[in-house]
Amino acid sequence: MKVYFKRMASKGVCPPRKPLKKILWSWVGAMVGILLITVISNLALPYGVGSALLIGSFGATAVLLYGAPMAEFSQPRNLLGGHFFSALLGVSIFILLGEESLFAAPLAVSLSIVVMHFTRTLHPPGGATALIAIIGGESVHNLGYMYAFYPVLMGALLMLLVALSVNNMSRNPKRHYPVYWF
Numbered sequence: 001m002k003v004y005f006k007r008m009a010s011k012g013v014c015p016p017r018k019p020l021k022k023i024l025w026s027w028v029g030a031m032v033g034i035l036l037i038t039v040i041s042n043l044a045l046p047y048g049v050g051s052a053l054l055i056g057s058f059g060a061t062a063v064l065l066y067g068a069p070m071a072e073f074s075q076p077r078n079l080l081g082g083h084f085f086s087a088l089l090g091v092s093i094f095i096l097l098g099e100e101s102l103f104a105a106p107l108a109v110s111l112s113i114v115v116m117h118f119t120r121t122l123h124p125p126g127g128a129t130a131l132i133a134i135i136g137g138e139s140v141h142n143l144g145y146m147y148a149f150y151p152v153l154m155g156a157l158l159m160l161l162v163a164l165s166v167n168n169m170s171r172n173p174k175r176h177y178p179v180y181w182f
Helices: 002-006 020-047 057-067 076-097 104-119 125-135 146-167
Strands: none
Touching: 020 057, 020 146, 057 076, 057 125, 057 146, 076 104, 076 125, 076 146, 104 125
């Protein structure tokens, strides 16, 4: 037990706060990215599809794309594949088990991690995307596999476009996007 708790001891120090410019670029990206999805959702609302475009996992995606654009989790391959594969998996688990099953939510999240690892598309918000397919309610469940395309893939593509624009506007040579595509 002592060895177990010893492994939890601090091995480093907390890094310093990021420079104000980096914080401001992160804010601009997140603001524009989520605003764009919200505006398109509102425009599509009269057609019965708009309300589902803004999903919770896009908040975490914004943190990665605009707050840590150089991270492996933030790259286009990870962003698009992680969300898309996780959405497909989440819908499949929902179809097989329903939302009432004790195992639906944990299977959706844990299997999405496995799939993202195997496809080299690990994007942490993908776990939430799979979970939303289970717990998202009737509006998400009625979409079936379309959930993977709209809102998930469409929203991820919109956020990618904003990330390409905002992250390359900075004059800082260390802030560019992407590091790799696929």
